[in-house]
Amino acid sequence: MPLHILTVPCLSDNYAYILHDDVTRRTALVDAPEVEPIREVLVGHGWELSDLLITHHHPDHIDGVEELHRIYDCRVIGAQADQKRLPPLDIAVGETDVEAVAGEEVHILDVPGHTIGHIAFYMPGAQALFSADSLMSCGCGRLFEGTPAQMWESLLKMRKLPDDTTVYSGHEYTETNIRFALTLEPDSDALISRQRTAEALRADDKPTVPVSLAEEKRTNPFLRADDPTLKEAIGMADASDVEVFAEIRKRRDNF
Template sequence: MTKITLDVHRFPCLNDNYGYLVHEAYSGETAAIDTPDADKYLAEAKRMGWHISHILNTHWHPDHAGGNMKIKEATGCTIYGPAGEAEKIPGIDVTLKEGDTVEFGRATASVLDVPGHTLGHIAYHFAEQDKAFVGDALFALGCGRVFEGTMEMMWNSLSKLKALPPETTIYCAHEYTQANARFAETIETGNADLAAYVRQIDERRAKGIPTVPTVLSRELATNPFLRADVPELQAAMGHPGDAVATFAEIRGRKDKF
């Protein structure tokens, strides 16, 4: 059987967000991953010749769900979002929690609960296509601020994402990579993989080229927030044997960086 493929169209919107439209060609269905800017999403869908049939929200923040109603009114799409934040997701039709799936044409997304940034944050993993849409839970060389949850909650959420196949393409929601790189360099000064990654990031940004999506295998080797279980990093942060405390130390330093 032919592998089901998904076309992903990435485009910048708002100040530093990325919009994603995901298209399954066989059915013609198209999903908006979050809705930072309704007008931009509708214009990009029109430009691609795609009709938005789904909105897949990761969490309630306005730069992720603020365009829901305008897109729904224009397209009649179905809005999916986290059960734990249903009252904050405009126009939500289908609530989701870990273990649920979203049938999207011939493709299927599995839902992961990844709270911490917000209490109900979810991610969508298209296993067959090696793609994960992670909202603000994970960034290239970074992770979301822990606004609503606890450090332990956030580390547990990142641990779920760490456990995805290393070849998974990670679609995160913001162009924060260069700033994250400056911080990451202060945490693991001897990480050769990180140094090479930073050079590539700087080259791309100098040309105005996006740094996302990223690939999980590269993040596992370089992203300090995913490496809080590495003994050498735990020792350097002053918390040997304690991944949660190490993560909390790194996140605290980033918040003040």
């Protein structure tokens, strides 16, 4: 049986992800913005939480960690480099580490930018990338701690993954991100089509995530800072890739 991955809306616009493997009967959670919505799903399915994976230290991703750990005695997995800012960890991980979670190999990617200690979880067997606030749906996280060069390098690392990877990001920002992307390339048919799809999903109160990495490569301006067409569109044809990324991020911050 394939891995079950459930999207759990939390707070006002956060997402957590519950992963369950029917064979091992193990259940994992990626990020814990709050306890009750997550508990409701677990109880409803009769699942016990085995592992809790943390992407970064921001409160809207970790506020439920300690209570869920107390309830389920699950393993808490997070970045070794940032463990002083995280709830207590059972397993501290770093780049190139591989853990077994919910019947799958989980590869750790170091993706600083949004925060210095941000990590992502890549499951090649499930073709899934849990990117939280690094790579987002048609966007990327605001640079609260890292530099444009760091974030660009992180995005390139994730862009190298196979096109059939599914990206599970941390927030419902898609509609705003697409509206911003259209200010850069207002005549993009791909963006216009994606906007219609996102609007229809939200009109039905459905999440716009996850999304395929192939779609992100086509339409996410933050993944395309080295694209000559985009550089030309924003008047930076001769600028470096990092300079273009920094300019796009600046425009998004002020959008």
